[in-house]
Amino acid sequence: MAHALQSERSRRRVNAYRRALYHGAPLYHSVAEIIGDVADDDSVHVIRPNVIAERARTFVAGSPGEVLFAVKANPHPAVLQTIWEAGVRGFDVASMGEIELVHSLFPTARMCFMHPIKSRQSIRRAYALGVRDYAFDHIDELTKIVEETGGAKDLGLFLRLSPRSSGAAYALAGKFGATVMEAQLLMEKARPLCDRLGLTFHVGSQCMIPEDYASAIAIAAELISVTGVKVDMLDVGGGYPVTYPGMTPPPLQDYFDAIEAAVKKEGLTHLSLALEPGRALVADGGATLARIEMRRDQMLYLNDGVYGSLFDAGTPRWRFSTRLWRDGKLVEGDEEAFGFFGPTCDSIDRMEGPFMLPANAQEGDWVEVIGLGAYGLTMTTQFNGFHQGPIVALIDNL
Structure with missing residues (x-):
């Protein structure tokens, strides 16, 4: 039947x-x-595809840092192929399904496993497929990553912070992110265990206030100053909005300008910078x-x-x-x-x-x-x- x-x-x-x-x-x-x-x-x-390609090219051309497409926004192969052809070479992945899909299409792509909570099996499998960058926000997650990659010396570890955000249609605080006090200890713990240490955050989906990114960057800068821990990377996450009826955000360039200005103001221009657009591209x-x-x-x-x-x-x-x-x-x-x-x-x-x-x-x-x-x-x-x-x-x- x-x-x-x-x-x-x-x-x-x-x-x-x-x-x-x-x-x-x-x-x-x-x-x-x-x-x-x-x-x-x-x-x-x-x-x-023509619309997606245009949006992706615009983002890549204007972005002050590396573009990591958030696969969760739309993982259809036709969408991923279009974004790749438009110049995106990095992907924010959150599961083994996303990792295996991206790897099957683009074996040379950079993938960052930015979900703060991952199974041990997925960490092992991701490392075997070439993933080297992982997010965490808790000591137990840090321990899992180190153990399941066999104490690898080539890891990039992103500590996810919990920023204050006032302009997001979807607030993402509460589930993920370390507080300032927690972050200080986690930075000290993680530094000896990785090749590259980074800080990351997510101001919330469909963020309508560009200055929210600047505020979060200031928190990251203060942590670096207070702890004295060497940091190599800064990932300012996603949340870049699009226009819907009743929601008209500022121009995308305002977000790029706010991020770039904050990085300069806080003295973080030596860090490698990444952005994770999802909605904005597709x-x-x-x-x-x-x-x-x-x-x-x-x-x-x-x-x-x-x-x-x-x-x-x-x-x-x-x-x-x-x-x-x-x-x-x-x-x-x-x-x-x-x-x-x-x-x-x-x-x-x-x-x-x-x-x-x-x-x-x-x-x-x-x-x-x-x-x-x-x-x-x-x-x-x-x-x-x-x-x-x-x-x-x-x-x-x-």
Whole structure:
């Protein structure tokens, strides 16, 4: 029975997979083409490589330090290949799955294992695959790294700090990061055990205040001064924001300028500097096409939701730009505010919005949710058997 269902699913998608491929993803040149090929119950995940490449090139050109792409933001091979071709040579990885994926695609890439808590097995395997840089924020984690790499003399160890942050949409404090008092002892413990010692932090996701980076850099500088411990590296983490409806951050250059100015002010220009963009490189380069299955007043029942690529629209209730498609054509007209329900039988599968769409939205139309290139595809589950739709590449002019 399962084999028969899988065969039927494959048959329904055969047209798409007869198309040219972009690093494994069927290649299209318009949304209309994609919708014309869809014959399935699930939504469609759309990757826009030209947009991702442009964002990555911009970041690499302006960054004051080495760029380490945060793989968690979007690990699809087509996305990683695009970023690599745009000049990114380093990756922030958090699991063996991410490490093995990056290694299989780019054996020479630099990988930094920046998850502060890792299993012993993953440390051993990562070291065998050439990973030399590891984050920690606790003495037990430091001990694990040293033991599972056999006391290696070529380690780079990043002590993760817990900075104060006021401008992040997602605050990341509380789970990871050493306090100032803890950090002083950990720096002294780690220095004799590694070839290179670094400090790192994360000011929070979708950070809207560039000065938060400067504040965290000042904390790192004070630690170096107080302890007198030799430090070689500084990783200022991720959090670089993108524009969503209701969230308009300062220009990316303001973040680069704030980081560079703080490094100079604090006398840390001799340290190797790294940044970990995720969302900033890929958010604008992805979208989801979700079909309306029913309309109930101003609520639209879609075939995607919070258990799929719309997690950020449901849980933190972020708004996203949307467009409406009918019979392969863009629908225009007076817009109204809508909310969405996802396809599962769970009542929390709800996205309040408001999402602005033409007032005549109806069953069978397709809603294009724009800006889901980061943490859209990554967060997708198969709860209730949904969210198994195709992933396609789109080269167009938007």
